[in-house]
Amino acid sequence: MYTSNLLIILLGGLATASPLRVRQQTNDSNYKVIIDSNALAQALKTIMPTSDSCAGAPGPADDCRTAEQAAPFIANSSEGLGPGELAGTLALMGVESGDLKYKHNVFPGRPGQGTAGMLMPNFVAEYAASVLGAQAVAGLSPAAVLDLVTVDEHNFGSVRWFLDAKCDDGVKAALRTGSDDGFRAYMGCVGVNADDPARLAYWNRAKAALGL
Template sequence: MHFLGQLFPLLLLLTPGRAEESCEGSSSPTSSPSSSSSSSSSLDLVRVLETLGVAKECKAERKECRNATVVAPLLEASFKKFNIGCRQEAACLVGLMMLESVNATFMRNQSPGRPGQGTVNMQMCGFNLKWAKDLEPGTFSDVDSLECFDKGCKDAGKCNQVLDEVLKTDEGNFFSPAWFYHTQCNETEIKTGLRDNVSFCSDYVTKCVGTDGKNEDRLKRNQQAFEAFDVIGKTKCVPL
């Protein structure tokens, strides 16, 4: 079951795509940042995000847009909460987020407009149900599972309700990439490898996210993120 899907250009934007659910389960990082990398310079995440295309100032008509000064501290807090300690991991997650949300411009799937698909991770409804329950225990206690892969799905109304709940706060939106990585992917070997080397990012996208990690658009966007985070060629964890 996949999580995110193929994207295609619409003028200047890439359209978030399909997600089917896969890689359930919980997994924690099994290694700690390498002490040999501890001298790395501090990361200016605002600058990194602006370099990657996040707006310095959102246009008034872009109601779902968030600028880099808003996004950066939210991502930093999410990395801390979900034990993401290496730039390599962060670069992979940010590259994915940038593609799916079109540089933090959209919170909801734009095409084909699937009910309940959203957050900057463009998670499908089933994942957002889990995320909503984690954000606020007791929420949707009467709902065990949801699926919605097209506009006419039987769970459309409930899926939209779930997404509305998740998006009530910017935390619900921007903590989702780290939450998914930490709690919904049980590919320990890939996650351990990604802490040291971004070459494992495409494996994460394929095995856990459930879409083509070798897609040309994804590879290009990820490469930009790797450059911005200064992790190309690094083979040991560079601490955040």
């Protein structure tokens, strides 16, 4: 049945406060998942408990962003993700950025490693080329390339980019289920220990925030 109006409805099974919505665009078989940045900011504060403030942030002066500051950029880069994918990417971002307080690697201090996903320098270069073009990064040092993508517009998109560009369809399908096995598959793609208690804590908070 066709309609000329855009219909916003809750994604089935999610709590009322969920940042995820489904927009019916042209007919009843054409849906697009969108993300409300205000609701996302509240979810971020559940997933990343210290993201409500940058007061006393331990990292470089300009690295920290609050949940409210980051939410519009995360919402934009995450549009179209389902709840399982969003939970996984936010859990990863929370661990890697220290609740949005770091976008440069401080421990051990590896030049060129960073973004909200704390990508290694080779992945930072690939990400930068994907959003800015190969010519923009040609001949630059790893640190200079990182500077190109730590602006808010690009910083928070690095986690979504890695999922899209580096994880195979099986991993994406598993994560889409929102299951613990799906998260483990995703962490395997990232190359980290899925049973790390810190990572599991972020994952469990993300599931709770998104009603999984």
